[in-house]
Amino acid sequence: MADNILEISNLTKTYPGVVALDNISLSVRRGEVHAVIGENGAGKSTLIKSITGAIVPDQGVISFDGKEYSHLNPKLSAEIGIGVIYQEFNLVPALSVAENVFLGNYTGNGVTVDFKDMNDKAREAMRRIGIELNPQRPVSELTVGHQQIVEITRSLVKDVKLLIMDEPTAPLTNNEVEELYKIINALKEQGITIIFISHRLEEIFDLADRVSVMRDGRYVTTLEIPNSSTQELIQHMVGRELNKTFPERKKPLGEEILRVEDLTGNGVKDISFSLRRGEILGFSGLLGCGRTETMQVLYGAAKKKSGHVYLHGEEVKIKSTHDALERGIGLIPEDRKRNGVFLDMTIKWNTSIGCLRKKLVKWGVIVNEKQETVLALEYITKLRTKTPGMEQLVANLSGGNQQKVVVAKVMATDAEIMIFDEPTRGIDVGAKQEMYSLIREMVDTGKAVIMISSEMEEVMGLSDRIVVLCEGRQMGTLEREEFNQEKILTLASGIAM
Numbered sequence: 001m002a003d004n005i006l007e008i009s010n011l012t013k014t015y016p017g018v019v020a021l022d023n024i025s026l027s028v029r030r031g032e033v034h035a036v037i038g039e040n041g042a043g044k045s046t047l048i049k050s051i052t053g054a055i056v057p058d059q060g061v062i063s064f065d066g067k068e069y070s071h072l073n074p075k076l077s078a079e080i081g082i083g084v085i086y087q088e089f090n091l092v093p094a095l096s097v098a099e100n101v102f103l104g105n106y107t108g109n110g111v112t113v114d115f116k117d118m119n120d121k122a123r124e125a126m127r128r129i130g131i132e133l134n135p136q137r138p139v140s141e142l143t144v145g146h147q148q149i150v151e152i153t154r155s156l157v158k159d160v161k162l163l164i165m166d167e168p169t170a171p172l173t174n175n176e177v178e179e180l181y182k183i184i185n186a187l188k189e190q191g192i193t194i195i196f197i198s199h200r201l202e203e204i205f206d207l208a209d210r211v212s213v214m215r216d217g218r219y220v221t222t223l224e225i226p227n228s229s230t231q232e233l234i235q236h237m238v239g240r241e242l243n244k245t246f247p248e249r250k251k252p253l254g255e256e257i258l259r260v261e262d263l264t265g266n267g268v269k270d271i272s273f274s275l276r277r278g279e280i281l282g283f284s285g286l287l288g289c290g291r292t293e294t295m296q297v298l299y300g301a302a303k304k305k306s307g308h309v310y311l312h313g314e315e316v317k318i319k320s321t322h323d324a325l326e327r328g329i330g331l332i333p334e335d336r337k338r339n340g341v342f343l344d345m346t347i348k349w350n351t352s353i354g355c356l357r358k359k360l361v362k363w364g365v366i367v368n369e370k371q372e373t374v375l376a377l378e379y380i381t382k383l384r385t386k387t388p389g390m391e392q393l394v395a396n397l398s399g400g401n402q403q404k405v406v407v408a409k410v411m412a413t414d415a416e417i418m419i420f421d422e423p424t425r426g427i428d429v430g431a432k433q434e435m436y437s438l439i440r441e442m443v444d445t446g447k448a449v450i451m452i453s454s455e456m457e458e459v460m461g462l463s464d465r466i467v468v469l470c471e472g473r474q475m476g477t478l479e480r481e482e483f484n485q486e487k488i489l490t491l492a493s494g495i496a497m
C-alpha cells in the first residue's frame with residue numbers, strides 16, 4: 001500500500017443553496033506533487049480550506065501523517081505540518097522579509113526580539129530552496145514572485161510537511177513561474193508533499209505526479225500524470241467534449257472608431273494604435289511592460305502626460321473613468337478585487353450597476369427591476385456562472401465566478417469599445433471558451449475590443465492584430481498573417497526586428 005500523508009474521507013460542506021463539497025474522499029501520497037483541478041466553483045478552494053481548518057466541514061474525517069482529525073483549525077494544522085499559500089498573500093508590506101516569515105512567531109527570549117536569529121533562519125530556509133533574498137528588505141519592495149517566496153519560507157521555518165498552493169502561478173510572470181517550478185522541485189526533493197491548484201493544464205503536466213479532478217463538489221478521479229492526456233483531463237473536468245478552437249469572425253472589419261497617437265503617461269511613452277469596428281486588438285508583452293498602464297491612461301484612470309485620442313475621427317479629452325464610460329469605453333480591470341466588483345453586493349446588483357442610468361432607470365429614479373433581473377440572468381447563463389441565484393453575494397462566489405461577474409458588469413454597459421485586461425485569468429477551460437464566444441459575438445455586432453493577455457494561445461487565437469510592448473514602449477504591431485510566438489516573444493523582450 002502506498003504511504004499516504006493525507007487521507008480525506010467523506011468530506012461534505014454545504015452553504016445555503018450550494019453543496020460545495022459532496023462526500024469527498026481522496027488521498028495524497030507522501031512526497032508527491034498532487035494537482036487538483038476542476039471548473040470554477042467545483043470546490044477546490046473549499047477543499048483546501050477544509051484541510052487547513054480555515055473552514056469547518058459539515059462532515060468528514062481528515063487524517064494527516066497517521067493521525068485522525070475531525071476538527072482542524074488554522075493553528076493546529078500549522079502545528080502538525082500543513083502549510084498553505086492562498087492567492088491573496090498574508091504579508092505586512094512595511095515589515096522585512098524575515099519579520100514576515102516569523103510573523104506572530106518572533107524569536108527571542110520573550111522580552112526582546114532576536115532579529116539576527118530571525119534573519120539567519122529566514123536566509124537559511126530560503127537557501128534550502130535555492131533562493132538568495134535579503135531577509136532585511138521590506139516586503140513592499142518585493143515583486144509578486146518574491147512575496148510568494150516569503151510565504152513559502154514562512155511554511156518552511158515551521159517544518160512544513162504538506163504545502164498547499166491555491167493557483168500559485170496565476171499572478172506570476174513567465175520567469176517567476178519558472179522560478180516557482182524550481183522551488184517546487186526543491187521542496188519535493190526535501191520530502192515535502194505539495195498540493196497545488198491550477199487552471200493551466202500544461203503546468204499540471206510539467207509539475208505534478210498525480211492529479212485529482214473535481215466536478216460540482218464531487219470527487220471524479222485521480223490519474224497518474226505520465227498516463228494521462230490533456231483531452232482526458234478536460235473530459236473529466238467538464239464532463240463533456242470541449243471544442244478548443246477560437247470562434248472565427250463572421251463580419252468584415254468596419255471603419256476606424258478609435259485612434260491613439262503618441263499616448264504618454266506614467267510608465268508608457270508614445271503609444272500609437274487604431275481600432276476598427278468589429279476588431280479585436282491584442283496587447284502582448286511581459287508583465288510590467290506597460291499594457292495595463294496604457295489602458296489606464298486611455299480610460300482616464302491614470303494621468304495622460306501627452307498624446308491624442310480620437311473617437312470617430314474627433315479628438316477627445318478623457319479626464320476620468322466617468323468620461324470614458326460616457327463616451328462608450330468600458331474596461332474590465334486586471335485586479336478584480338480592488339477595481340472590479342462590490343463583494344458585499346449581489347450578482348444582480350453588480351451586473352446592473354454600470355448600466356443603471358443608461359438602460360434601467362425610468363423617469364430619473366425608478367429602476368426597471370424586471371429588466372435588471374433579465375440582464376443578470378442573461379449573463380449568468382452566458383458565462384455559466386455557478387451560483388444558487390442572482391441574489392447571491394459576490395463574496396460567496398468562487399474566485400473564477402467572481403471574475404465572471406466583473407466581465408458581466410462591464411459587458412452589460414454595452415460600451416462600444418471594450419478593454420479587457422487579462423479577462424480569463426483564473427477562469428476554467430470551459431468558461432474560457434464561453435468568454436471567447438462572447439467577445440467574438442460582441443465584435444460581430446459592431447463593437448470593438450482591446451484585449452490584454454499574457455496567454456499566448458489566447459492573444460494569437462483571438463486578435464486581428466497584436467501590439468507588442470516592452471518597458472513602456474511600443475515594439476511593433478503584427479498583422480494576423482505575421483503572428484508567431486517567437487516573433488512576439490522577441491519583440492516583448494525588447495529586441496527590435
Ligand SMILES: Nc1ncnc2c1ncn2[C@@H]1O[C@H](COP(=O)(O)OP(=O)(O)OP(=O)(O)O)[C@@H](O)[C@H]1O
Nearest residue numbers: 015020040041042043044045046396397398399400
Ligand atoms: N462562504 C460561502 N458562502 C456560500 N457559498 C460559498 C462560499 N464559499 C464557497 N461557496 C460556494 O461553494 C462552491 C465551491 O467554491 P470554491 O471556491 O471551492 O470553488 P473553486 O473550485 O475554488 O473555483 P475557482 O476555480 O473559481 O476558484 C461555489 O459554488 C461557491 O459559490
Ligand SMILES: [Mg+2]
Nearest residue numbers: 044045398399
Ligand atoms: Mg478557488
